[in-house]
Amino acid sequence: MTTIALIDCNNYYVSCERAFDNSLVGVPVIVASNNDGCAIARSQEAKALGVKMGDPIHLIRKRIDRHGVRVLSSNYTLYGDMQRRVLAAVEAFASDIEIYSIDESFLDLDAFADRDLLDHAKAMRDQVRRWTTIPTCVGIGPTKTLAKLANAVAKKNPLFDGVADLRDHTLRDWVMDRFPVADVWGVGRATATKLHALGITTAGQLRDIQMKQARGVGTVVLERLVAELQGVAADAVAMIEPQRKGMAVTRSFGTYVTDIDTMMGAVTQYAMRAGEKLRSHGLVAGELTVFFHTNPHKRSAPQHRASRRLSLQPMTADSLELLGAARRGVEAGWRDGYAYSKAGIMLDDLIAAEFRPRTLFEGDPHRRERLMTAMDEVNQRFGKFTLVPAGQGFRHSWKARADNRSPAWTTDISDVPIVSAR
């Protein structure tokens, strides 16, 4: 039997912020999405006030003011760097680590299965806490789905004190009979509704349905999920990063964009960022989609959405090539008279640059590669957007709001906190 653990950071973005700002400890805190739009992370105190994941900030303004909730803009540079530190602390406690998201990792614990895994997990949590201050919970089980489930109860039920080991059948059954089926990893709203209609409301009941029925309700995906709930692994802990299929750079605007020049400015910035992202992963793209649309929540306003797909031949990671394609797409899709609220660029058909098919008539690609490398180096050294194409412009009225972003505590020397011994 394999032994898998899931370690997950509690209220991750809030915990990262608290690591560097003591005034956030013990009070309700929300970290907002881009543009300060929605609540995407909440402290326990904020959850207790009924703030839900994804709640639009402007709709809960009153509650925020009444209870003095601290609202922070998101600071992904900080969260990304803290992730690196968390992983460094976890490393010694597992033979394999699969990074699942910015705040969760699956661990292969086979090599440690003869130990007391509750102690093992506890030592791991202590290490993470010491190195980063970030609180975590750990779930242990024979499959990823059961480790996820264990993690959820470890977090929810104080009885477990942050670590739940569900390898034992008696405990596992007891937990699963009380675990809402809608909270099982992989069961979303649509599937939960169908299952409820069949009278299936707990994880235990889902584990016990016929495979044929599982397939009927939710295709092979649900079938695999049921197998995992039964303790049969359908998915192993995988260290090798899978080849990614696509990537995107999309942003909502801080103010509406109503003219094509401003739109071009925004899209130029996204194209440059997309190229940078491709190059940092050593990839080239064969296809670019540019899209923009009006605010779908504002029903009274006239609506328009445009999306243009362009093929990139030869396949490329050259920002200026991406930019050219994106501009053609914007020109083709643009319509005057609308207030656009969001735009983005998506890249597909990605392959490693070294496998890029050569075309017959391409010139010397190395000159442009050198230009891109130089651009990346300048922008890395002197800050984002030091070197930009003129089309990006210098006034960015459309830029997303971020009214309360914390400093780059760990990644910018001028922001590193100063400790004075006195």
Added chain:
DNA sequence: TCTGGGGTCCTAGGACCC
């Protein structure tokens, strides 16, 4: 006034082929 950004996987159905 103000509602995120970035991914994955699967299926159905159309186009096309012999």
Added chain:
DNA sequence: TCTGGGGTCCTAGGACCC
């Protein structure tokens, strides 16, 4: 009234995740 039988490839859209 009846209107072949397979294939493959691609795309759009749904569902789900953090």
